[in-house]
Amino acid sequence: MPGIWIYSEDSVVARQLLTAGQELKKTMQQPVNIITLNDEAVQCLASAGADKVFLLKGANPWPESYAAAIADMLDKEQASVMLVGATLRGKDLAAKVAAILKAGLVTDALSIQYANEAIETMRLMYGGLAVRTEATALPALVTIPPRTFAEAADAARCEITTVEVANEDSRVTISNVCPIVHEGADIVTANRIVCVGRGLAKQEDLYRAEQLASAVGAEIGCTRGIAEDYHWLPNERYIGISGQKVKPELYIGMGISGQVQHVVGIRDSKIIVAIDSNEKAPIFEAADYGIVGDLYKVVPLLTAALQKK
Numbered sequence: 001m002p003g004i005w006i007y008s009e010d011s012v013v014a015r016q017l018l019t020a021g022q023e024l025k026k027t028m029q030q031p032v033n034i035i036t037l038n039d040e041a042v043q044c045l046a047s048a049g050a051d052k053v054f055l056l057k058g059a060n061p062w063p064e065s066y067a068a069a070i071a072d073m074l075d076k077e078q079a080s081v082m083l084v085g086a087t088l089r090g091k092d093l094a095a096k097v098a099a100i101l102k103a104g105l106v107t108d109a110l111s112i113q114y115a116n117e118a119i120e121t122m123r124l125m126y127g128g129l130a131v132r133t134e135a136t137a138l139p140a141l142v143t144i145p146p147r148t149f150a151e152a153a154d155a156a157r158c159e160i161t162t163v164e165v166a167n168e169d170s171r172v173t174i175s176n177v178c179p180i181v182h183e184g185a186d187i188v189t190a191n192r193i194v195c196v197g198r199g200l201a202k203q204e205d206l207y208r209a210e211q212l213a214s215a216v217g218a219e220i221g222c223t224r225g226i227a228e229d230y231h232w233l234p235n236e237r238y239i240g241i242s243g244q245k246v247k248p249e250l251y252i253g254m255g256i257s258g259q260v261q262h263v264v265g266i267r268d269s270k271i272i273v274a275i276d277s278n279e280k281a282p283i284f285e286a287a288d289y290g291i292v293g294d295l296y297k298v299v300p301l302l303t304a305a306l307q308k309k
């Protein structure tokens with residue numbers, strides 16, 4: 001039976017995709033089903049408002065091993081559309097499933113609707129300078145970034161069907177896993193962020209950002225150069241089109257020019273404060289409050305004033 005299918009290895013993201021799926025359901029008049037490989041998440045997903053949850057049981061959780069099984073399932077069930085969380089693993093899986101099904105794939109969609117018998121999506125182009133609208137014929141796969149939609153609310157528990165993966169591809173095996181060590185809290189969920197740019201002259205001066213961050217209860221983020229070129233902060237701390245997209249209540253940028261590739265990652269912030277010595281820096285166009293000045297003078301004054309508060 002045709003349907004709308006949801007998959008993310010992250011159950012929070014799966015519940016966010018479900019919100020998009022439920023919107024599609026209103027116009028497509030088709031059931032919304034979730035696929036999961038996670039035994040532990042299955043109950044939580046079953047009470048999120050989907051019509052059915054399918055628990056896929058296989059030997060290992062790598063996209064190489066279960067992409068064919070998911071494609072098979074979508075094919076048998078005549079799926080109309082599959083929404084996949086745009087995580088690294090999700091994008092990998094979506095590409096593989098689309099290739100097997102010879103279906104269209106749209107990545108990083110920020111909105112989705114069903115119109116004229118096609119899936120219509122919008123996504124950013126040219127580093128966020130333009131918005132592109134695409135219509136994809138059914139069946140279609142669409143990856144959607146985490147936090148694009150709010151999580152679906154709790155609902156009555158739906159049916160759970162367990163499916164054994166018959167055609168598991170065992171050619172890829174994992175011989176060793178080296179976990180990434182994360183320092184501090186996740187900036188994606190941080191409510192306040194102090195962000196460091198290349199206006200900071202040297203790594204030893206990071207303490208200035210740390211003091212400001214501690215005065216406002218913020219996490220530290222940075223621009224790409226600070227993480228990838230200088231290695232002063234870990235890669236998961238850089239914000240922008242190729243880094244993290246953040247939505248804090250308060251973002252304070254210090255010594256950041258505000259190139260579009262960075263601004264794309266911060267523009268959903270509620271309040272943007274920019275400190276930069278160049279009054280023509282583009283960051284001031286994105287900012288709600290701007291302080292033109294030397295960060296080495298402004299940041300200590302601001303920190304002291306906030307500490308008094």
Ligand SMILES: Cc1cc2nc3c(=O)[nH]c(=O)nc-3n(C[C@H](O)[C@H](O)[C@H](O)COP(=O)(O)OP(=O)(O)OC[C@H]3O[C@@H](n4cnc5c(N)ncnc54)[C@H](O)[C@@H]3O)c2cc1C
Pocket residue numbers: 196197198199200222223224225226238239240241242243244254255256257258259260261262265275276277278281293294295296
């Ligand atoms: C494909 C692609 C993807 C990219 N993705 C990302 C991304 O995801 N995230 C990202 O951040 N970048 C990304 N970039 C890089 C991006 O284009 C910019 O180069 C980068 O954001 C600039 O970082 P910055 O503002 O720290 O440095 P700069 O552009 O060098 O700006 C430094 C600023 O500091 C100011 N300054 C200097 N001294 C002081 C002082 N004493 N006090 C106050 N201000 C001072 C200067 O006036 C200037 O405005 C990407 C680029 C490409 C090509």
